[in-house]
Structure formats: C-alpha cells, structure tokens
Amino acid sequence: MVVTKLAYTYIAKRRYWRFRRAGIDAALPGQPGEPEFHIKYAELLALSKSKPPEHDRASFRWLVERFEGSAEFKHLAASTQLDYSKTLRIIEDELGDEPFAITTRGMIKLVRDSMASTPRKAHKFIQTVSVLYGYAASEDLVPDGFNPAAKIKKLKAKVKPYIAWSEPEIALFLSKAAAHVITPVMLALYTGQRREDVVSMDWEDYQGTIIRVRQSKTGEPLEIACHPILRKHLAGRKTTFGGPIARAANGRPYTVNSLSQALRRACADIDGMPNRTMHGLRYAAAARLEAAGCTAGQCSSVLGHRTYQMAMKYMTQRRDSEAAIRKMGA
Structure with a gap:
C-alpha cells in the first residue's frame, strides 16, 4: 500500500518529496511506497532524532543555525529557503568557526576572491553574509550597522546573452x-x-x-x-x-x-x-x-x-x- 503522508515530509513544487525536521531539510528519492524512498526517510528520521552538536555561540556556524531556525527564515518561500540554504552551507564551510562579531571586511573579501572564477556564486555569498548580519543586528548580536560584507564590490561576470527565437x-x-x-x-x-x-x-x-x-x-x-x-x-x-x-x-x-x-x-x-x-x-x-x-x-x-x-x-x-x-x- 502506498503511503501518502509521513511525519516531517512535505511536497515541494507539487511533486518533489522532502524531509524537514530538527534543522534537516533534504530531498527524498522517488515516491512513497518505493524502497529507496523509505530507506532514505528512515536515515533522515534517525539523524533528526540524534542530539545536534553544540556550536560556539560566537561562531558563524551557530549564527547560521539560529538564522535557519528563526521565524524570519521560516516565513520565506520554500524556494527562497532552499536558495539561501545552499549558500549558507558555503558560509559554514568557509567561515564556520570564525567569530562573526569581530570578522573583518578583509576576511570576507578573501573568501569572495577565492570564488573569482564563479562571480555569481561570489555575489550570492556576499549577499547572504549581509543577510546574516542584518539578522544578527535585529537580534542584538552585533551593533546596528555592523556589516563587514557591506559595500564590497560585485565581481563582474561575462554575461552570455539570451537570443530571441526568430x-x-x-x-x-x-x-x-x-x-x-x-x-x-x-x-x-x-x-x-x-x-x-x-x-x-x-x-x-x-x-x-x-x-x-x-x-x-x-x-x-x-x-x-x-x-x-x-x-x-x-x-x-x-x-x-x-x-x-x-x-x-x-x-x-x-x-x-x-x-x-x-x-x-x-x-x-x-x-x-x-x-x-x-x-x-x-x-x-x-x-x-x-x-x-x-x-x-x-x-x-x-x-x-x-x-x-x-x-x-x-x-x-x-x-x-x-x-x-x-x-x-x-
């Protein structure tokens, strides 16, 4: 019998099944009733029940976790959340253990410059870091106006023009x-x-x-x-x-x-x-x-x-x- 509803699952774009619980938001393969679907579901359910690691409250990793659990983030459209989440994973990889309250513009620029070959990715990184600092200011985690990602210039990308069909x-x-x-x-x-x-x-x-x-x-x-x-x-x-x-x-x-x-x-x-x-x-x-x-x-x-x-x-x-x-x- 095909299961049509499982705890902590939802359908994205009316056809893709996803699992969301305890900070986990991941795709599920196939459809309910298919073996690979339920294997992955069981793995994610077990992972969601395990105690998450404690992060340093001064670190970017902790700030990202708090932002993704916030009402502001959850109020965003599902597609926007997914888009942010991809860049937030990059921020965790690049700045995860760094203290966000004393991070400098130079540090942010170094990370941006490492993405010079992919200007769009670099720009999304800067944008998302700015969003994080805006959230941090709203929570009184940094002083108002403190944003080392502000006014960092956008890297120019070669734009491939779209051609209209004749x-x-x-x-x-x-x-x-x-x-x-x-x-x-x-x-x-x-x-x-x-x-x-x-x-x-x-x-x-x-x-x-x-x-x-x-x-x-x-x-x-x-x-x-x-x-x-x-x-x-x-x-x-x-x-x-x-x-x-x-x-x-x-x-x-x-x-x-x-x-x-x-x-x-x-x-x-x-x-x-x-x-x-x-x-x-x-x-x-x-x-x-x-x-x-x-x-x-x-x-x-x-x-x-x-x-x-x-x-x-x-x-x-x-x-x-x-x-x-x-x-x-x-």
Whole structure:
C-alpha cells in the first residue's frame, strides 16, 4: 500500500518529496511506497532524532543555525529557503568557526576572491553574509550597522546573452519537434513565462480562456489570457489525471533541468535549427507583444521590466540589420 503522508515530509513544487525536521531539510528519492524512498526517510528520521552538536555561540556556524531556525527564515518561500540554504552551507564551510562579531571586511573579501572564477556564486555569498548580519543586528548580536560584507564590490561576470527565437526558427521547431517538447515551448511562447513557471503549470491552472501563474521569482499571481492557438494545442494534450501540463516522453513531469536538456536535444535533432533556450522564448514573446501594438506597460506586466528591455534591445538590433541588408540589395 502506498503511503501518502509521513511525519516531517512535505511536497515541494507539487511533486518533489522532502524531509524537514530538527534543522534537516533534504530531498527524498522517488515516491512513497518505493524502497529507496523509505530507506532514505528512515536515515533522515534517525539523524533528526540524534542530539545536534553544540556550536560556539560566537561562531558563524551557530549564527547560521539560529538564522535557519528563526521565524524570519521560516516565513520565506520554500524556494527562497532552499536558495539561501545552499549558500549558507558555503558560509559554514568557509567561515564556520570564525567569530562573526569581530570578522573583518578583509576576511570576507578573501573568501569572495577565492570564488573569482564563479562571480555569481561570489555575489550570492556576499549577499547572504549581509543577510546574516542584518539578522544578527535585529537580534542584538552585533551593533546596528555592523556589516563587514557591506559595500564590497560585485565581481563582474561575462554575461552570455539570451537570443530571441526568430519566427522562422519557431515555425521550424513546431513543425519538426516531438509533441512533449512542443507543449512547454508553446506555454512559454504564448504566456512569456520563465521555465521555472512553465514546469509548474498544472491543468487546474488552465481555465480555458486563462492560465493562472504564480511567478516563482516574484511570488506574484498572474492571470494570463490564453491565446486561441495555445488553447487548441492544449485541448489535444489534456489528460484525465491532471497534474503538471508539461511532461516528458515517459509521462513524468519536467524539472527545470530536464526541460532544458530536452529542448537542447530537440534543437540538435532538427536540421537547420540552432541551439535555443527557454529564456529566448520569453524574448520572442516580448517581440510578439510589441509587434501586436502592446504598450511597454502591458508587456512588462506579463514579462517583467528587465526582460522586456533586453528583448527589445536585441530585436531592435536585428530589425536594423535586416533593414540595412534590404537597402544594400535595393
């Protein structure tokens, strides 16, 4: 008999099982009823019942533990908690036994500089250390304003631009790709949402004329009008068992990573199709909205201000280059 509810478990993003107790928040493999699930569950349950080690109350390790047990941390969205937790583990590894009340800016910069090859990781480290000091100040553990991570410059990263899909590329892909990859591409193209939000869309979110979305990045609920072409496609893909709309060839819901990999493989399998990304579909959606006469405000309300700006920068350059070539051929 499949167990549907076990103590200290919860479901993340409506499909991933996790265990949370006594400071432990870890993924569980598979589903209840499967052997590997219950083996891991038993290990985590036993670990959660063991007495945690005592940490020096002056150390970063103790501060991190206290922060993760705080109401402020628990009030954050599950995805935000997970994001913080990854960097908090790095802080424990790099600064765990250091006394946070006398740590200097130079010490923080040394750790940041050790991550120079991964600027994004370095920046998240600085951001999270600042959050820790903000929490410490609110608990009177350090004086107000004491934050050695403050004003440390962000390392510049080489930005790889996202390329908007062209209309010929869209037509080629939709005519050649398998249906299970076409569905998330259609969802992204006609709603303009991020891949994280595309894989989270459930059939219950689809109301025929609208699709309800709660953006993972902002937490904002949206109701996006469903284009007739998307409605027609979804009508042919509707399932009786519900759940996530976007599913792989094996019927399992896509994850963010598995969707990116599936799209990469699909592009590689189509002659004449360059490698394109899910984020490039957001730019393509922005271009279509702009071409349809939508105002900047209308576009930004769906896509976000920065995405619209970046998409228009790319599309303007492409239109100008096409106009220049036409003049040369005149």
